[in-house]
Amino acid sequence: MLNQLRPAIVLTLSLTIVTGLLYPLAMTGIGQTLFATQANSSQIKRGDTIVGSSLIGQNFTSDIYFWPRPSATSPDPYNAAASSGSNLGPTSAALVERVKTSVESFKSAGVTTAIPADAVTSSASGIDPDISVDYAMLQVARVAQARGLDPEAVSQQVKANTRQAVLGIFGEVGVNVLALNLALDDLKK
Amino acid sequence: MTLVGWLQISLTLLAVLLAIKPLGLYMSHVFAGERTLLSPVLNPVERAFYAVAGIDKSREQNWISYAFGVLLFSTAGFLVLYGILRLQDILPLNPQGFAGVAPDLAFNTAVSFITNTNWQSYGGETTMSHFSQMAGLTVQNFLSAATGMAIAVALSRAFVRSNMTTLGNFWVDMTRATLYVLLPLAVIVALLFIALGMPQTLDGSFTATTLEGAKQIISTGPVASQEAIKQLGTNGGGFFNVNAAHPFENPNAFSNYLGVFSMLVVSSAMVYAFGQIAGHRRQAWALLSAMAILLIIGIGAVYWAETSGNPILTQLGVDSLQGNMEGKEIRFGQAGTALYAAVTTGLSNGGVNAMHASLTPLGGLIPMFLIQLGEVLPGGVGSGLYGMVIFAILTVFVAGLMVGRTPEFLGKKIESREMKFAMLAVLVLPLAILGFTAISAILPVGLAGLLNKGPHGLSEILYAYSSAAGNNGSAFAGLTANSIWYNTTLGIAMLLGRFAYIVPVLAIAGSLVGKQKVPASAGTFPTDGPLFVGLLIGIIIILGGLQYFPALALGPIVEHFLMLSGQTF
Numbered sequence: 104m105l106n107q108l109r110p111a112i113v114l115t116l117s118l119t120i121v122t123g124l125l126y127p128l129a130m131t132g133i134g135q136t137l138f139a140t141q142a143n144s145s146q147i148k149r150g151d152t153i154v155g156s157s158l159i160g161q162n163f164t165s166d167i168y169f170w171p172r173p174s175a176t177s178p179d180p181y182n183a184a185a186s187s188g189s190n191l192g193p194t195s196a197a198l199v200e201r202v203k204t205s206v207e208s209f210k211s212a213g214v215t216t217a218i219p220a221d222a223v224t225s226s227a228s229g230i231d232p233d234i235s236v237d238y239a240m241l242q243v244a245r246v247a248q249a250r251g252l253d254p255e256a257v258s259q260q261v262k263a264n265t266r267q268a269v270l271g272i273f274g275e276v277g278v279n280v281l282a283l284n285l286a287l288d289d290l291k292k
Numbered sequence: 293m294t295l296v297g298w299l300q301i302s303l304t305l306l307a308v309l310l311a312i313k314p315l316g317l318y319m320s321h322v323f324a325g326e327r328t329l330l331s332p333v334l335n336p337v338e339r340a341f342y343a344v345a346g347i348d349k350s351r352e353q354n355w356i357s358y359a360f361g362v363l364l365f366s367t368a369g370f371l372v373l374y375g376i377l378r379l380q381d382i383l384p385l386n387p388q389g390f391a392g393v394a395p396d397l398a399f400n401t402a403v404s405f406i407t408n409t410n411w412q413s414y415g416g417e418t419t420m421s422h423f424s425q426m427a428g429l430t431v432q433n434f435l436s437a438a439t440g441m442a443i444a445v446a447l448s449r450a451f452v453r454s455n456m457t458t459l460g461n462f463w464v465d466m467t468r469a470t471l472y473v474l475l476p477l478a479v480i481v482a483l484l485f486i487a488l489g490m491p492q493t494l495d496g497s498f499t500a501t502t503l504e505g506a507k508q509i510i511s512t513g514p515v516a517s518q519e520a521i522k523q524l525g526t527n528g529g530g531f532f533n534v535n536a537a538h539p540f541e542n543p544n545a546f547s548n549y550l551g552v553f554s555m556l557v558v559s560s561a562m563v564y565a566f567g568q569i570a571g572h573r574r575q576a577w578a579l580l581s582a583m584a585i586l587l588i589i590g591i592g593a594v595y596w597a598e599t600s601g602n603p604i605l606t607q608l609g610v611d612s613l614q615g616n617m618e619g620k621e622i623r624f625g626q627a628g629t630a631l632y633a634a635v636t637t638g639l640s641n642g643g644v645n646a647m648h649a650s651l652t653p654l655g656g657l658i659p660m661f662l663i664q665l666g667e668v669l670p671g672g673v674g675s676g677l678y679g680m681v682i683f684a685i686l687t688v689f690v691a692g693l694m695v696g697r698t699p700e701f702l703g704k705k706i707e708s709r710e711m712k713f714a715m716l717a718v719l720v721l722p723l724a725i726l727g728f729t730a731i732s733a734i735l736p737v738g739l740a741g742l743l744n745k746g747p748h749g750l751s752e753i754l755y756a757y758s759s760a761a762g763n764n765g766s767a768f769a770g771l772t773a774n775s776i777w778y779n780t781t782l783g784i785a786m787l788l789g790r791f792a793y794i795v796p797v798l799a800i801a802g803s804l805v806g807k808q809k810v811p812a813s814a815g816t817f818p819t820d821g822p823l824f825v826g827l828l829i830g831i832i833i834i835l836g837g838l839q840y841f842p843a844l845a846l847g848p849i850v851e852h853f854l855m856l857s858g859q860t861f
Contacts, residue, residue, distance in 0.1 A: 107357070107463075109345055110347050110365075110463045113341070113346075114341065114345050114365070114467060115368040115372055115435075117344065117345075118341075118431065118434065118467070119372065121471075122430060122521075123427035126475065126478065126517060127426045127517035130479070130482045130486070130514070130517040131493065131494060131514055134516065135493070137483075137486075138487050141486050141487065141488070142492045142516075143491065144491040144495075144498065144510065144512040145543075146498065152501050153499070153501065154503060155500045155502060155508065156500065156510055158489060158539040158540060158543050159508075159510055160539075161503070161506075162502070162506070162508075163504060165504055168503065168504070172622075182509075183508055183509060184417060184418070184509040184511045186415070186532050186533045186534040186537075186538050187415070187533055187534060188534060188769070189619065189650065190619070190649040190650060190744075190768070191743070192649055192650065192653075192748035192751070192768075193602045193604070193651075193855050194748060194854055194861055195744050195745075195860065195861065196860040198618060199860050202605050202610065217611035218610050219611050219613070219614060220605070220610050220611055220614040220616070220617040221622060223605075223610055224616075224618040224619075226620065227534055227621050227647045228532075228537045228538045228539060229534070232539055232623075233621075233622035234622065235614065237613075271296070272296055272299050272300060272303075274545035274623070275622060275623055288503065
């Protein structure tokens with residue numbers, strides 16, 4: 104039986120080198136060469152400044168920007184160094200209380216229709232980059248007013264930044280909030 | 293539920309179906325030691341490994357020696373991983389300067405990865421250095437999967453050999469599974485993942501200046517290489533805390549399809565390889581049909597429950613159109629989320645693209661139930677197959693009792709020795725799951741970890757031990773499991789679920805390989821037809837259902853009715 108000690112040790116170490124070092128480092132090398140943008144976290148730059156990643160949501164609270172979904176990360180929302188969902192179950196009083204507060208703030212802002220679910224529920228990651236088209240449209244009037252723009256022009260931007268399903272089948276329709284807000288900022292210039 | 297949603301689900305499953313035969317055939321050639329396409333490159337590497345390790349690849353092992361090899365290799369893997377985690381502060385590639393991992397968490401994590409569970413008591417981006425992720429966790433993603441495949445291959449051989457004692461050589465089977473099957477697939481999938489947007493860098497994080505002028509620190513790293521083997525090896529341990537719900541770990545709908553495809557493809561092909569090795573391909577398709585029927589029902593049930601939404605929130609004025617969106621990401625949609633949730637638990641993957649804790653009661657019941665069925669739909673790479681063969685043995689036994697004949701499976705008589713070991717294997721799961729859940733539900737240290745109150749709290753505990761003993765790894769993550777109590781007991785549950793299952797399986801293989809293969813006669817119960825598939829499904833559901841129904845009734849089922857009546861906790 105002890106004659107199996109040698110293969111146990113040798114194979115653990117040699118396969119560690121192959122699968123734990125050579126494999127990920129080779130993937131890093133090839134990835135950095137062939138797909139540099141993606142491999143480097145899909146960063147978005149304005150001039151020399153990194154303003155975010157096209158995949159990662161960021162927090163917006165100003166009226167001139169579209170707002171993202173609620174986020175459960177701590178200590179601050181949209182903490183991209185510690186992803187987290189709320190993990191609250193469907194019968195959680197804390198969840199119901201939070202959603203109620205959000206719904207009421209929409210209502211007091213003059214929304215009379217039913218609120219899109221993504222506008223009042225926190226995402227799984229806490230850094231969901233997208234919102235639904237309904238939620239975006241709900242914000243058009245506010246953003247247009249804050250920016251002194253025609254609401255039609257703002258909703259044009261929402262449409263232009265809506266990601267459609269490929270061939271109408273693959274993927275979900277959604278609006279990348281950072282991309283939309285960048286487009287609005289670029290409009291101004 | 294929408295037609296487009298079902299179309300996405302169907303096409304993903306269809307892609308898996310098309311890949312089963314070619315990959316399964318390739319794998320059967322690999323395990324037979326035959327020359328394959330990759331032999332010119334990999335054969336020298338393989339031979340060099342054997343030379344240094346002192347392995348004579350023509351020397352086969354009996355079941356005890358094979359099992360001892362498995363245990364020894366898993367122990368070595370545990371020690372190396374535990375050491376790396378504890379010492380990560382002085383090891384290289386630690387750009388974020390994380391401290392060494394605490395002893396109980398390192399124990400839990402090391403056990404978790406050598407048992408192919410990949411339960412995360414930690415948040416990846418706040419705990420693990422790149423070295424730990426690569427040379428520690430990624431390695432066990434390969435090796436624990438390869439170990440499971442080796443055991444499945446050993447069991448397959450027992451059905452084709454007569455009057456023998458040996459089942460193959462564990463070291464050769466495991467090495468070939470790693471080098472010829474998992475590694476090449478991982479390279480392809482990792483590169484596709486990068487192309488689809490997944491980061492693959494040695495940087496630890498970068499700081500963005502948001503449009504509103506705030507600083508946002510964004511964690512990143514060598515994500516794609518880990519994600520690829522996480523899926524292919526049905527491991528499920530994520531690079532990030534929220535696993536494949538993180539946009540870097542699952543950037544879009546296409547990475548989601550590829551993730552689900554990669555989870556399913558090796559396990560399913562393993563069943564085909566079993567049929568090929570055991571000389572009975574129709575048997576493989578019969579097992580695959582049973583798996584597919586249950587899995588598709590599971591997907592449909594989650595999809596239905598989640599699109600039905602949460603009536604308590606609808607009452608508050610939330611539009612029910614999107615369904616239940618708490619703990620979900622926009623880019624996957626309800627179809628992509630339901631598909632992932634059912635597949636990750638029908639398999640022993642355990643990665644998540646939504647927070648299972650926030651699923652509706654019935655939407656959360658299904659993943660938990662799929663784990664409790666024993667992770668055979670189609671289960672972990674290797675482990676799913678041998679789990680299914682155990683169920684098949686139980687099925688022919690029950691069928692044999694009904695008609696009063698000695699049960700046979702693939703020409704091997706199933707007698708009391710095999711039945712005893714099969715029962716040992718299937719009883720380990722309820723013992724670990726229900727036993728530990730019951731204890732945790734009364735101890736203050738157990739209750740201290742709960743986030744949700746009411747029946748959902750019980751579900752958190754029940755899910756945790758189901759996930760650990762079933763070697764799944766997903767969670768109702770409201771439970772704060774990073775405590776000495778949970779780290780230790782979940783670790784024990786994982787060890788029981790893995791090794792107290794593997795040893796009886798190999799014992800059955802050892803017993804079967806010594807028997808004469810009897811030719812099928814007119815009185816043989818055919819195990820490749822619809823009648824057998826139906827019986828097999830029945831056995832799986834009865835074993836899972838009867839054992840866990842009382843506990844599930846107190847958790848998700850009662851919560852469902854309370855939700856309908858608007859009760860909160």
